[in-house]
Amino acid sequence: MATKILVVDDDPDIVEGVRLTLEAAGHKVVAASSGREGIELARKAPPDLILLDVMMETLSEGFHVAYELKRDPVLKSVPIVMVTAVGKESGMDFAKEAGSEYIQADAFLEKPVDPKKLLEIVGKFLKKGK
Numbered sequence: 001m002a003t004k005i006l007v008v009d010d011d012p013d014i015v016e017g018v019r020l021t022l023e024a025a026g027h028k029v030v031a032a033s034s035g036r037e038g039i040e041l042a043r044k045a046p047p048d049l050i051l052l053d054v055m056m057e058t059l060s061e062g063f064h065v066a067y068e069l070k071r072d073p074v075l076k077s078v079p080i081v082m083v084t085a086v087g088k089e090s091g092m093d094f095a096k097e098a099g100s101e102y103i104q105a106d107a108f109l110e111k112p113v114d115p116k117k118l119l120e121i122v123g124k125f126l127k128k129g130k
Helices: 012-024 035-044 061-071 086-090 115-128
Strands: 004-008 028-032 049-052 080-084 107-110
Touching: 004 012, 004 035, 012 028, 012 115, 028 035, 035 049, 035 061, 049 061, 049 115, 061 080, 080 115, 107 115
Parallel strands: 004 028, 004 049, 049 080, 080 107
Antiparallel strands: none
């Protein structure tokens, strides 16, 4: 059975690029264009992994969405990979804080997304869950 990956990003070009890469590797992709929609989709049908943008309607929306997802008893064990350019924009290295109380993401992937690196990180987290 294909693994289901939820992609939450307000940029349709990013969503499409990620979708094509993941579907070619045999994954099922569900997409949301806002944090609120992403939370609703995750609660309706929990995915195996969430790829989450940080800067959407607000500059830190993704961080708030990750916090809310990790507080949900059903979704708290679903890995969250932040796919973002926020590190470049802010000059901060959020990857060092991944998994901390403040940054509820399990890993970070910089935009623009390198397809090979995307598949590598997705594979790493999906193997952990098996």
